[in-house]
Every structure is written in structure tokens, then in C-alpha cells.
Amino acid sequence: DGGITQSPKYLFRKEGQNVTLSCEQNLNHDAMYWYRQDPGQGLRLIYYSQIVNDFQKGDIAEGYSVSREKKESFPLTVTSAQKNPTAFYLCASIRQGSSYNEQFFGPGTRLTVL
Amino acid sequence: KQEVTQIPAALSVPEGENLVLNCSFTDSAIYNLQWFRQDPGKGLTSLLLIQSSQREQTSGRLNASLDKSSGRSTLYIAASQPGDSATYLCAVSDTSGTYKYIFGTGTRLKVLA
Numbered sequence: 001d002g003g004i005t006q007s008p009k010y011l012f013r014k015e016g017q018n019v020t021l022s023c024e025q026n027l028n029h030d031a032m033y034w035y036r037q038d039p040g041q042g043l044r045l046i047y048y049s050q051i052v053n054d055f056q057k058g059d060i061a062e063g064y065s066v067s068r069e070k071k072e073s074f075p076l077t078v079t080s081a082q083k084n085p086t087a088f089y090l091c092a093s094i095r096q097g098s099s100y101n102e103q104f105f106g107p108g109t110r111l112t113v114l
Numbered sequence: 115k116q117e118v119t120q121i122p123a124a125l126s127v128p129e130g131e132n133l134v135l136n137c138s139f140t141d142s143a144i145y146n147l148q149w150f151r152q153d154p155g156k157g158l159t160s161l162l163l164i165q166s167s168q169r170e171q172t173s174g175r176l177n178a179s180l181d182k183s184s185g186r187s188t189l190y191i192a193a194s195q196p197g198d199s200a201t202y203l204c205a206v207s208d209t210s211g212t213y214k215y216i217f218g219t220g221t222r223l224k225v226l227a
Contacts, residue, residue, distance in 0.1 A: 006157075033214075043217040058214070103148060107157040
């Protein structure tokens with residue numbers, strides 16, 4: 001079955017630690033996105049990538065970093081510079097060039113700072 | 115800057131009712147609009163996508179309409195069921211070619227048995 005997987009489902013971070021969230025898709029989609037969701041708020045875009053080895057900052061990129069070495073993978077690193085990282089993180093992908101540009105989401109990773 | 119608003123923020127209805135969820139956006143230059151469902155602690159499930167040239171889309175008991183000129187979309191749910199209880203989000207993508215979506219804050223729906 002095609003889809004997007006995110007791991008781990010739950011992640012705990014100590015102060016000063018960097019942590020990496022995994023996002024993998026086997027949909028052969030070109031574009032991938034990372035969002036952050038806080039209680040009572042909509043999704044906010046962190047980073048996105050439309051092609052391998054290229055990515056762009058979203059609205060709230062400070063304290064985060066990404067890489068896109070393979071089409072299938074778009075890991076997100078939450079660095080110690082992110083002062084309030086506790087949130088639900090969602091990865092999404094879109095097949096560019098289609099007439100619909102429908103967005104598909106993974107199951108999410110919940111990050112908690114201890 | 116595009117802003118997306120969803121009203122009401124929460125809604126409780128008895129089972130069997132037909133209901134309407136609203137989504138409004140400030141910039142009518144959109145590429146498409148997508149409605150999602152989110153269950154607690156889960157990812158988003160795509161329900162319906164409406165291209166900017168379309169007026170509505172239907173899937174089962176769901177019907178979504180789009181009035182781009184007035185910046186509005188509605189999601190109509192017919193004969194609601196307890197299993198429809200979830201948060202419903204709408205999102206619009208712009209015409210820049212980046213395929214970025216801007217999300218509303220959602221409507222939390224509870225259907226009472």
C-alpha cells in the first residue's frame with residue numbers, strides 16, 4: 001500500500017538536545033512538507049521541498065532543519081534553538097504536475113520536551 | 115497574506131441531523147481548496163478537493179461547495195452519525211507554483227447518539 005510513514009509516534013526530548021523526526025513516502029511524490037500543529041491552532045508550515053537536494057523555509061523555520069537527499073525521505077531535525085518544540089508534527093506530500101495537487105498526510109509524531 | 119477562518123470552532127448535534135461547516139479565505143487567488151478530517155492524535159485524512167474552476171464536489175454523504183469570488187467554502191454532511199465526530203479542517207493552496215497550503219483552525223464536531 002502506498003502512503004506516508006512517520007516515526008517515531010512519540011518522542012521525548014531533554015533540554016539542549018537535537019532530535020530528528022523521520023518522514024518516508026512511497027507515493028512517488030515530488031513535493032514534501034513539514035507542519036507543526038499546536039492545540040487550538042491550525043497547521044503551520046515549517047519547511048518544504050519540491051525536488052531532491054532543494055528545500056525552502058516555511059512560516060516558522062527558526063530552530064528547525066531539514067534535508068532531502070532522496071525523493072522518498074524528508075527528515076526534520078528539531079534543534080536546541082527551538083525554544084518551544086512541544087507540538088504535534090505532521091509530514092505531507094503532493095504529486096506535482098497533477099491537475100489536483102492533492103495533499104496526503106502521515107500519522108504524525110508527538111514531540112514532548114521534558 | 116492569505117488567512118483562512120473556520121466557523122464555528124466547535125459544534126454538537128444529535129445523530130441524523132444535516133449540518134454545514136464553513137470556511138472563509140481572504141485572498142480569492144487560490145489554486146484549490148481541500149477539506150480534511152482529523153481524529154484525535156491522528157494525521158489528516160483528505161475528504162474532498164475542489165479545484166478553483168469547480169463549484170462543488172461530492173463524496174457519499176459529503177458535499178463541498180466553493181464560491182471563490184466571495185472567499186467561501188462549505189462542507190455539507192448529510193444524516194450525521196457518531197462516527198463523523200472529528201475535527202474538520204479546510205486548507206487553500208495559492209497560485210505561486212509551490213503547492214503550499216494555508217490551513218484554518220478547524221471545526222470540532224461531536225455527533226451525539
